[in-house]
Amino acid sequence: MGSFFHRHRGLTPWVLLLPGIAWLAVFFVVPLGYLGYQSLQSGTFPRYQFDWAFVNYTEAISDNQEQLIRSFVYAGIATAAALAISYPLAYWIAFRTGRWKNVFLVLVIAPFFVTYLIRTIAWQTILSDEGPVVDLLKTIGLVAEDGRLLATTLAVVAGITYNFLPFMVLPIYVSLEQVDRRLIEAAGDLYASPVRSFLRITLPMSLPGVFAGTLLTFIPASGDFINAELLGGPNQQMIGNVIQSKFLALVDYPAAAALSFVLMAIILVMVAAYARVVGAEKLTR
């Protein structure tokens, strides 16, 4: 074996790569091809035939405009809210917690260890009509006597924000952690105010983390259906709910497949535009 590798040194990486890359090719790349193939079929379950039915795409967009727009609005608001919550938290852990840093990091990751569905159901409990939160809000008049928190946009967006918070905190923390403290001291020595040295040094150096965090939050948020299903009502349905029910309940595979591609295409376009605006090439170098 050793001598085989010696004679064919150029082959070694391919031998190492083969099993894993083959797995990804067959079960990730090929399925995307099948999804495309399925999205251009027409007919009714269980007999679909492939006939370049591009009409599936125009219908996918026109029939689901409302859910499409709602998904990206919800995802956008949730991403912004997650950023507003995460940045101070990540900053505090990186700069103020000293040697307890690792313990606080564990607390940030902790929600990951309660199954996604269970944490969302916990929000159902917290926001439920008989729960203390609704009671309190009714007493102080923020919620009407017959009002509720479940089945509202607020509940769904808050749920999405909550569920992806660690994805936002961690990358921001990592980039803040890498900021050279001596630069901040130097700025202070040169009479820069703390605000100014934050704006000129810390903030720009943490932007790669902000970039990664917003993508890690926005992408899964826009395809999410769990929060809308468990915390929302019929008026909070997102595009994920439509894809899910078309695939698994209505067995309208071509429409569901076309819609999946529409979702992915919109995400790609938005990510590309975002990367251009913030100058991702500069950030990831």
Next chain:
Amino acid sequence: MSGWRFVKRHLLGVVAVLALLYMLLPIAVVVLFSFNNPAGRFNYVWQSFTLDNWLNWNAAPGIQNALETSLLLAVLSSLAATALGTLIALALVRYDFRARGFLNFLIFLPMSAPEIVLGASLLTLFLNQSVFQLGFWTIFIAHVMFNISFVVVTVRARLVDFDRHLEEAAADLGANELVTFRKVTLPLLAPAILAGAMLAFAISVDDFVITYFNSGSTITFPVYVWGQAARGVPPQVNVIGSAIFFVAVGIMLAQAVVQTRRERRPA
């Protein structure tokens, strides 16, 4: 003046602690309601304290089966993904070849695509063939697929900092490539490989969306929870959720404390 100064000084800390409380609140609720004795089917309102749910954690029909399926899947799929992912990471870091940039991109894609698209596309593959019936093994295939990338990223991060002089020293002392790999490379990489495997295990146990699309009639723990959600989740779900949480956080806290101690000691 001094009041304003106090606020200014501690504002960041207050905001950070509030954010942490927001993150931990649902966990507290999950744990708390694992001790509840619900009046009806819905475990939403606090009634009275009981240990029954913990003592009879498998009393809810189907829950033990679902948990066992999840754990078996997580063990098998994380082992497979760790093996495949570690090999890819070795190839990507150790060798220079033309397709490397493209392969890095290919590894990155499954982590960045929305889960629903991954689940849906894999389902269309399985629907259009007759080799695999939807069930345990199609979930296994899916879990290995999305976990490979996470293992590659974890192991690669460690490999980049790897001191290759150690391997050269082994070679100078007459070890061949295989012995060097077994005696030097592998032990030094072991923590990263273990971290990759644990990450894969955790993601596998937690995955719902991709699993749900490709599970057929096989029920994993998250699929079970989803099925119960409409009818009222039994408190045993809280028990298992809390138990998984305590085990995982216990392991991580122990690691964090060890690391903190090590950093405190002068080198």
